[in-house]
Amino acid sequence: MSLAAWDERLAQVTALAGVRGAVVVSADDGLAVYESAVDGLESSDVAALAAAVVQRAAELGRALGHATLGLCTLAAERGTILAAPGRDGMWFVVLADPGAELGRLRLLVGDLAPEFS
Protein backbone atom coordinates (compact mmCIF):
# COMPACT_ATOMS: atom_id res chain seq x y z
CA MET A 1 0.00 0.00 0.00
CA SER A 2 1.32 3.49 -0.83
CA LEU A 3 1.90 6.15 1.82
CA ALA A 4 -0.91 8.18 0.31
CA ALA A 5 -3.26 5.24 0.74
CA TRP A 6 -2.18 4.84 4.38
CA ASP A 7 -2.81 8.56 4.90
CA GLU A 8 -6.25 8.18 3.43
CA ARG A 9 -7.12 5.22 5.71
CA LEU A 10 -5.92 7.04 8.80
CA ALA A 11 -7.81 10.16 7.80
CA GLN A 12 -11.06 8.18 7.53
CA VAL A 13 -10.74 7.29 11.19
CA THR A 14 -9.37 10.53 12.59
CA ALA A 15 -12.19 12.43 10.88
CA LEU A 16 -14.67 10.83 13.26
CA ALA A 17 -15.72 13.04 16.18
CA GLY A 18 -13.89 12.19 19.37
CA VAL A 19 -10.96 10.39 17.75
CA ARG A 20 -7.68 11.78 19.12
CA GLY A 21 -5.36 9.95 16.76
CA ALA A 22 -4.37 6.73 15.05
CA VAL A 23 -1.14 4.78 14.79
CA VAL A 24 0.00 1.72 12.90
CA VAL A 25 2.17 -0.27 15.29
CA SER A 26 4.57 -3.14 14.94
CA ALA A 27 3.35 -5.34 17.80
CA ASP A 28 6.66 -7.18 18.16
CA ASP A 29 8.68 -4.14 19.16
CA GLY A 30 6.03 -1.52 19.91
CA LEU A 31 7.34 0.93 17.31
CA ALA A 32 5.01 3.30 15.49
CA VAL A 33 5.26 2.43 11.81
CA TYR A 34 2.89 5.11 10.61
CA GLU A 35 0.89 7.69 12.51
CA SER A 36 -1.40 10.62 12.50
CA ALA A 37 -0.91 13.16 15.27
CA VAL A 38 -2.36 11.94 18.55
CA ASP A 39 -3.87 14.96 20.24
CA GLY A 40 -1.89 15.86 23.38
CA LEU A 41 0.24 12.71 23.38
CA GLU A 42 3.40 11.34 21.83
CA SER A 43 2.45 8.83 19.16
CA SER A 44 5.45 6.73 20.11
CA ASP A 45 4.14 6.43 23.70
CA VAL A 46 0.72 5.37 22.48
CA ALA A 47 2.31 2.84 20.14
CA ALA A 48 4.58 1.29 22.74
CA LEU A 49 1.96 1.05 25.45
CA ALA A 50 -0.77 -0.21 23.14
CA ALA A 51 1.60 -2.85 21.76
CA ALA A 52 2.28 -4.09 25.29
CA VAL A 53 -1.45 -4.48 25.98
CA VAL A 54 -2.00 -6.13 22.60
CA GLN A 55 0.82 -8.63 23.16
CA ARG A 56 -0.56 -9.66 26.54
CA ALA A 57 -4.10 -9.82 25.21
CA ALA A 58 -3.00 -11.93 22.24
CA GLU A 59 -1.25 -14.33 24.61
CA LEU A 60 -4.44 -14.64 26.64
CA GLY A 61 -6.46 -15.00 23.44
CA ARG A 62 -4.38 -17.98 22.37
CA ALA A 63 -4.92 -19.57 25.79
CA LEU A 64 -8.67 -19.03 25.33
CA GLY A 65 -8.58 -20.85 22.01
CA HIS A 66 -8.67 -17.94 19.58
CA ALA A 67 -7.01 -18.89 16.33
CA THR A 68 -7.47 -15.29 15.20
CA LEU A 69 -8.07 -12.08 17.12
CA GLY A 70 -10.37 -9.43 15.70
CA LEU A 71 -10.36 -6.51 18.07
CA CYS A 72 -8.85 -5.54 21.40
CA THR A 73 -10.35 -2.63 23.33
CA LEU A 74 -9.00 -0.92 26.43
CA ALA A 75 -11.61 1.34 27.98
CA ALA A 76 -10.65 3.85 30.66
CA GLU A 77 -12.30 6.82 32.37
CA ARG A 78 -10.96 9.41 29.95
CA GLY A 79 -10.50 7.47 26.76
CA THR A 80 -10.60 4.25 24.83
CA ILE A 81 -7.92 2.50 22.83
CA LEU A 82 -9.04 0.19 20.03
CA ALA A 83 -6.56 -2.11 18.32
CA ALA A 84 -7.12 -4.48 15.43
CA PRO A 85 -4.58 -6.70 13.71
CA GLY A 86 -3.38 -5.91 10.22
CA ARG A 87 -0.98 -8.13 8.31
CA ASP A 88 2.63 -9.05 9.04
CA GLY A 89 2.45 -8.29 12.76
CA MET A 90 1.03 -4.77 12.31
CA TRP A 91 -1.78 -3.49 14.52
CA PHE A 92 -4.00 -0.52 13.79
CA VAL A 93 -4.42 1.44 17.03
CA VAL A 94 -6.89 4.28 17.59
CA LEU A 95 -7.28 6.49 20.66
CA ALA A 96 -10.70 8.04 21.22
CA ASP A 97 -12.33 10.27 23.80
CA PRO A 98 -15.19 8.92 25.95
CA GLY A 99 -17.80 10.69 23.81
CA ALA A 100 -16.73 9.07 20.52
CA GLU A 101 -19.11 6.89 18.52
CA LEU A 102 -17.63 3.59 19.60
CA GLY A 103 -19.95 1.38 17.57
CA ARG A 104 -19.04 3.09 14.31
CA LEU A 105 -15.39 3.30 15.26
CA ARG A 106 -15.24 -0.44 15.98
CA LEU A 107 -16.58 -1.22 12.54
CA LEU A 108 -14.21 1.15 10.80
CA VAL A 109 -11.12 -0.03 12.67
CA GLY A 110 -12.01 -3.67 12.04
CA ASP A 111 -12.58 -2.98 8.33
CA LEU A 112 -9.42 -0.94 7.76
CA ALA A 113 -6.90 -2.86 9.88
CA PRO A 114 -6.43 -5.77 7.44
CA GLU A 115 -5.32 -3.30 4.78
CA PHE A 116 -2.21 -2.28 6.74
CA SER A 117 0.85 -4.35 5.97
Place this chain on the structure above:
Amino acid sequence: MHTPPAFLALGERLRQRGLIDAALAVAEAGAARFPMLAEAHDLVGRVRADQGDEEGARRAWLAALECHASHAGALKGLAFLAFRRRDHAEAERRLEAAVQAAPRDPALLRALDRIRGARPRPADAPPSIDDPASGVLLASGDGLRLGGYLDARGDEAAAEAAAAMAAGVAREAERTARLLDLGAWRHVLLEGNAGRTAILPMPGGVLLFSRGTSTPAGRLLTAAERAREAARAWLGESP
Protein backbone atom coordinates in the same frame (compact mmCIF):
# COMPACT_ATOMS: atom_id res chain seq x y z
CA MET B 1 -16.03 -39.84 2.55
CA HIS B 2 -16.57 -41.38 6.00
CA THR B 3 -19.83 -43.34 6.27
CA PRO B 4 -21.50 -43.24 9.68
CA PRO B 5 -22.02 -46.67 11.25
CA ALA B 6 -25.43 -48.12 10.37
CA PHE B 7 -26.52 -48.47 13.98
CA LEU B 8 -26.87 -44.67 14.25
CA ALA B 9 -29.63 -44.54 11.64
CA LEU B 10 -31.25 -47.71 12.97
CA GLY B 11 -31.26 -46.46 16.57
CA GLU B 12 -32.68 -43.10 15.54
CA ARG B 13 -35.46 -44.74 13.48
CA LEU B 14 -36.41 -46.96 16.42
CA ARG B 15 -36.42 -43.95 18.71
CA GLN B 16 -38.64 -41.95 16.37
CA ARG B 17 -41.09 -44.87 16.19
CA GLY B 18 -41.30 -44.91 19.98
CA LEU B 19 -39.49 -48.25 20.33
CA ILE B 20 -37.39 -46.81 23.10
CA ASP B 21 -36.07 -50.04 24.67
CA ALA B 22 -34.94 -51.33 21.30
CA ALA B 23 -33.42 -47.96 20.42
CA LEU B 24 -31.50 -47.92 23.70
CA ALA B 25 -30.17 -51.43 23.14
CA VAL B 26 -28.91 -50.48 19.68
CA ALA B 27 -27.47 -47.15 20.87
CA GLU B 28 -25.66 -48.60 23.88
CA ALA B 29 -24.25 -51.50 21.89
CA GLY B 30 -23.01 -48.99 19.31
CA ALA B 31 -21.47 -46.74 21.97
CA ALA B 32 -19.70 -49.75 23.46
CA ARG B 33 -18.43 -50.77 20.03
CA PHE B 34 -17.37 -47.21 19.09
CA PRO B 35 -16.54 -45.52 22.42
CA MET B 36 -14.78 -42.59 20.73
CA LEU B 37 -17.69 -41.81 18.42
CA ALA B 38 -19.50 -38.72 19.74
CA GLU B 39 -22.60 -39.46 17.63
CA ALA B 40 -23.04 -42.80 19.42
CA HIS B 41 -23.13 -41.16 22.84
CA ASP B 42 -25.37 -38.42 21.46
CA LEU B 43 -27.85 -41.07 20.34
CA VAL B 44 -27.75 -42.68 23.80
CA GLY B 45 -28.40 -39.23 25.25
CA ARG B 46 -31.47 -38.66 23.06
CA VAL B 47 -32.93 -42.06 23.93
CA ARG B 48 -32.27 -41.58 27.64
CA ALA B 49 -33.92 -38.17 27.47
CA ASP B 50 -36.97 -39.75 25.81
CA GLN B 51 -37.10 -42.19 28.72
CA GLY B 52 -37.09 -39.29 31.17
CA ASP B 53 -33.70 -40.44 32.48
CA GLU B 54 -32.12 -36.99 32.68
CA GLU B 55 -29.03 -38.12 34.58
CA GLY B 56 -28.40 -40.88 32.05
CA ALA B 57 -28.85 -38.44 29.19
CA ARG B 58 -26.52 -35.95 30.81
CA ARG B 59 -23.81 -38.60 31.27
CA ALA B 60 -24.15 -39.64 27.65
CA TRP B 61 -23.93 -36.10 26.30
CA LEU B 62 -20.94 -35.31 28.48
CA ALA B 63 -19.31 -38.48 27.10
CA ALA B 64 -20.03 -37.17 23.60
CA LEU B 65 -18.26 -33.92 24.47
CA GLU B 66 -15.29 -35.90 25.73
CA CYS B 67 -15.02 -37.34 22.22
CA HIS B 68 -15.78 -34.09 20.40
CA ALA B 69 -15.71 -30.94 22.54
CA SER B 70 -17.96 -28.92 20.24
CA HIS B 71 -20.48 -31.60 19.25
CA ALA B 72 -23.59 -29.56 18.45
CA GLY B 73 -26.06 -32.35 19.26
CA ALA B 74 -24.59 -32.99 22.70
CA LEU B 75 -24.46 -29.27 23.47
CA LYS B 76 -28.07 -28.90 22.38
CA GLY B 77 -29.06 -31.86 24.57
CA LEU B 78 -27.30 -30.43 27.60
CA ALA B 79 -28.99 -27.07 26.92
CA PHE B 80 -32.34 -28.87 26.87
CA LEU B 81 -31.63 -30.47 30.26
CA ALA B 82 -30.50 -27.13 31.70
CA PHE B 83 -33.69 -25.50 30.41
CA ARG B 84 -35.77 -28.23 32.03
CA ARG B 85 -34.27 -27.48 35.42
CA ARG B 86 -34.70 -23.73 34.76
CA ASP B 87 -30.98 -23.06 34.59
CA HIS B 88 -31.32 -20.55 31.79
CA ALA B 89 -27.74 -19.33 32.05
CA GLU B 90 -26.31 -22.77 31.34
CA ALA B 91 -28.90 -23.43 28.64
CA GLU B 92 -27.94 -20.21 26.86
CA ARG B 93 -24.25 -20.90 27.19
CA ARG B 94 -24.57 -24.45 25.85
CA LEU B 95 -26.65 -23.23 22.92
CA GLU B 96 -24.18 -20.46 22.16
CA ALA B 97 -21.44 -23.09 21.98
CA ALA B 98 -23.66 -25.24 19.75
CA VAL B 99 -24.36 -22.29 17.44
CA GLN B 100 -20.64 -21.65 17.23
CA ALA B 101 -20.15 -25.27 16.16
CA ALA B 102 -23.05 -25.20 13.68
CA PRO B 103 -23.70 -21.52 12.87
CA ARG B 104 -26.13 -22.22 10.03
CA ASP B 105 -28.38 -24.66 11.86
CA PRO B 106 -31.76 -22.85 11.94
CA ALA B 107 -33.11 -25.11 14.71
CA LEU B 108 -30.23 -24.15 16.97
CA LEU B 109 -30.64 -20.46 16.19
CA ARG B 110 -34.36 -20.66 16.97
CA ALA B 111 -33.63 -22.50 20.21
CA LEU B 112 -31.13 -19.81 21.20
CA ASP B 113 -33.69 -17.08 20.48
CA ARG B 114 -36.27 -18.94 22.55
CA ILE B 115 -33.99 -19.41 25.52
CA ARG B 116 -32.98 -15.77 25.44
CA GLY B 117 -36.63 -14.80 25.35
CA ALA B 118 -37.46 -17.13 28.23
CA ARG B 119 -34.52 -16.15 30.38
CA PRO B 120 -35.34 -14.16 33.52
CA ARG B 121 -34.31 -10.52 33.58
CA PRO B 122 -30.53 -10.33 33.95
CA ALA B 123 -30.70 -8.68 37.34
CA ASP B 124 -32.60 -11.74 38.60
CA ALA B 125 -29.98 -14.20 37.50
CA PRO B 126 -26.46 -13.35 38.65
CA PRO B 127 -23.86 -15.83 37.43
CA SER B 128 -22.62 -18.49 39.80
CA ILE B 129 -18.83 -18.41 40.17
CA ASP B 130 -18.71 -22.09 41.11
CA ASP B 131 -20.61 -23.17 37.99
CA PRO B 132 -18.21 -24.07 35.16
CA ALA B 133 -20.90 -23.10 32.67
CA SER B 134 -21.03 -19.51 33.94
CA GLY B 135 -17.88 -18.47 32.06
CA VAL B 136 -16.59 -16.39 34.97
CA LEU B 137 -13.02 -16.62 36.21
CA LEU B 138 -11.44 -14.67 39.06
CA ALA B 139 -7.71 -14.10 39.45
CA SER B 140 -5.65 -12.30 42.05
CA GLY B 141 -3.46 -9.37 41.04
CA ASP B 142 -0.44 -11.66 40.86
CA GLY B 143 -2.16 -14.13 38.57
CA LEU B 144 -3.37 -16.82 40.94
CA ARG B 145 -6.78 -18.29 40.21
CA LEU B 146 -9.31 -17.43 42.92
CA GLY B 147 -12.25 -19.32 41.47
CA GLY B 148 -14.37 -20.02 38.44
CA TYR B 149 -13.72 -21.48 35.01
CA LEU B 150 -13.78 -20.36 31.42
CA ASP B 151 -14.75 -23.76 30.09
CA ALA B 152 -18.06 -25.54 30.60
CA ARG B 153 -16.12 -28.75 31.19
CA GLY B 154 -14.43 -27.19 34.20
CA ASP B 155 -10.90 -27.49 32.84
CA GLU B 156 -8.73 -26.54 35.84
CA ALA B 157 -5.44 -26.31 33.95
CA ALA B 158 -6.90 -23.97 31.32
CA ALA B 159 -8.43 -21.81 34.05
CA GLU B 160 -5.10 -21.55 35.90
CA ALA B 161 -3.32 -20.50 32.69
CA ALA B 162 -5.99 -17.95 31.79
CA ALA B 163 -5.84 -16.46 35.32
CA ALA B 164 -2.08 -16.01 35.07
CA MET B 165 -2.33 -14.32 31.68
CA ALA B 166 -5.31 -12.15 32.63
CA ALA B 167 -3.31 -10.63 35.48
CA GLY B 168 -0.66 -9.69 32.92
CA VAL B 169 -3.27 -8.00 30.72
CA ALA B 170 -4.58 -6.12 33.75
CA ARG B 171 -1.11 -4.88 34.69
CA GLU B 172 -0.48 -3.56 31.16
CA ALA B 173 -3.94 -1.99 31.00
CA GLU B 174 -3.39 -0.17 34.29
CA ARG B 175 0.07 1.03 33.22
CA THR B 176 -1.15 2.20 29.82
CA ALA B 177 -4.13 4.08 31.23
CA ARG B 178 -1.93 5.73 33.87
CA LEU B 179 0.91 6.77 31.55
CA LEU B 180 -1.45 8.11 28.88
CA ASP B 181 -3.41 9.99 31.55
CA LEU B 182 -6.64 8.16 30.71
CA GLY B 183 -7.70 7.67 34.34
CA ALA B 184 -8.65 4.33 35.82
CA TRP B 185 -9.07 1.46 33.34
CA ARG B 186 -12.55 -0.01 33.15
CA HIS B 187 -12.18 -3.07 30.99
CA VAL B 188 -10.26 -4.81 28.26
CA LEU B 189 -12.45 -6.48 25.67
CA LEU B 190 -10.87 -9.21 23.62
CA GLU B 191 -12.74 -10.41 20.51
CA GLY B 192 -11.71 -13.34 18.37
CA ASN B 193 -13.00 -16.29 16.44
CA ALA B 194 -13.64 -18.27 19.64
CA GLY B 195 -15.81 -15.62 21.28
CA ARG B 196 -15.60 -12.46 23.38
CA THR B 197 -13.90 -12.04 26.75
CA ALA B 198 -14.12 -9.01 29.02
CA ILE B 199 -11.42 -8.43 31.63
CA LEU B 200 -12.48 -6.15 34.45
CA PRO B 201 -10.53 -4.83 37.44
CA MET B 202 -11.65 -5.90 40.89
CA PRO B 203 -10.28 -4.97 44.30
CA GLY B 204 -7.13 -7.09 44.57
CA GLY B 205 -7.57 -8.83 41.28
CA VAL B 206 -9.29 -9.22 37.96
CA LEU B 207 -12.42 -10.85 36.55
CA LEU B 208 -12.73 -12.59 33.19
CA PHE B 209 -16.14 -13.01 31.63
CA SER B 210 -16.48 -15.01 28.41
CA ARG B 211 -19.26 -15.66 25.96
CA GLY B 212 -19.54 -16.92 22.40
CA THR B 213 -19.47 -14.68 19.36
CA SER B 214 -23.28 -14.65 19.24
CA THR B 215 -23.36 -12.45 22.36
CA PRO B 216 -23.09 -8.80 21.30
CA ALA B 217 -20.22 -6.78 22.79
CA GLY B 218 -22.48 -4.33 24.62
CA ARG B 219 -24.50 -7.09 26.19
CA LEU B 220 -21.36 -8.93 27.21
CA LEU B 221 -20.03 -5.86 29.02
CA THR B 222 -23.30 -5.31 30.84
CA ALA B 223 -23.35 -8.94 31.95
CA ALA B 224 -19.69 -8.71 32.98
CA GLU B 225 -20.48 -5.77 35.27
CA ARG B 226 -23.18 -7.87 36.91
CA ALA B 227 -20.78 -10.78 37.24
CA ARG B 228 -18.33 -8.49 39.01
CA GLU B 229 -20.95 -7.63 41.59
CA ALA B 230 -21.69 -11.33 42.08
CA ALA B 231 -17.96 -12.03 42.34
CA ARG B 232 -17.52 -9.43 45.06
CA ALA B 233 -20.27 -11.11 47.07
CA TRP B 234 -18.79 -14.54 46.37
CA LEU B 235 -15.34 -13.48 47.54
CA GLY B 236 -16.88 -12.12 50.71
CA GLU B 237 -18.51 -15.47 51.37
CA SER B 238 -15.64 -17.73 50.29
CA PRO B 239 -13.40 -19.34 52.87
